[in-house]
């Protein structure tokens with residue numbers, strides 16, 4: 001459905017997307033996950049025909065870009081990271097504007113506008129200038145704009161940025177529904193939890209490169225362990241106590257990778273207590289995408305974002 005081969009896009013000497021290969025099947029809800037500046041929006045902009053690539057091939061529904069850009073435009077819906085709305089216009093007028101850009105008939109736009117405004121719970125506010133809207137309301141309208149022409153393929157570029165948890169759940173519900181209807185969707189985010197929750201398959205991108213892809217389970221298998229035990233010991237533990245076999249100590253956390261420690265938990269705790277260590281907390285943890293990212297890059301996902 002969507003085939004990306006060797007996609008490269010540079011801005012001067014900055015390589016925003018670096019030899020990206022991806023295949024997304026019909027009906028998939030694919031998550032493109034990466035920290036700030038990873039190249040997510042640049043990728044989406046090429047797929048959306050807004051930017052031309054420096055190298056590589058992109059085909060959407062059999063139509064190669066940029067040659068068949070006009071055909072591609074008709075089947076894709078884009079929900080951009082930067083809102084594509086006019087603040088002076090009302091919700092209905094914004095949808096009308098975009099419907100006309102897609103060459104829709106006035107009657108069709110009106111019908112679709114009512115349908116979409118009802119769906120995004122803004123029907124009662126349809127004639128108000130949207131500058132009076134909250135961030136979450138604008139985000140919802142931004143999504144409706146992307147759906148006006150009933151596209152088969154959808155690109156959502158960080159659609160939940162700056163919205164409250166309630167609007168976020170609302171947006172998730174809409175995307176899940178579109179997925180159930182069989183749409184092919186690419187969803188970008190820098191929130192691990194979002195793609196873990198929503199997406200059937202995930203690609204992790206960093207500095208313009210795809211560093212891993214697969215289902216959540218497949219990504220977890222990239223790690224030699226998927227579960228581990230953490231024991232937090234008190235700060236004033238005897239400095240000469242023996243770190244139990246198999247453990248790695250970081251500050252006052254002892255970490256045991258793997259599942260075999262489960263049977264040995266009693267034994268481990270006993271021996272720690274006997275050596276004069278006070279236990280503050282014991283927890284079992286499971287792999288998440290953060291761990292996969294850390295494993296592949298050696299950097300914390302969040303640190304990486306903050307440093308940019």
Ligand SMILES: Nc1ncnc2c1ncn2[C@@H]1O[C@H](COP(=O)(O)OP(=O)(O)OP(=O)(O)O)[C@@H](O)[C@H]1O
Nearest residue numbers: 011014016034035036037038039040041042043190
């Ligand atoms: N129009 C542009 N001109 C110059 N550099 C750009 C332009 N657009 C993006 N870049 C650079 O390309 C790289 C990738 O940016 P991009 O916006 O694709 O990242 P992103 O993954 O969408 O990040 P974010 O999560 O912050 O939205 C960054 O280094 C960015 O500074």
Ligand SMILES: [Mg+2]
Nearest residue numbers: 040041042081
């Ligand atoms: Mg972006």
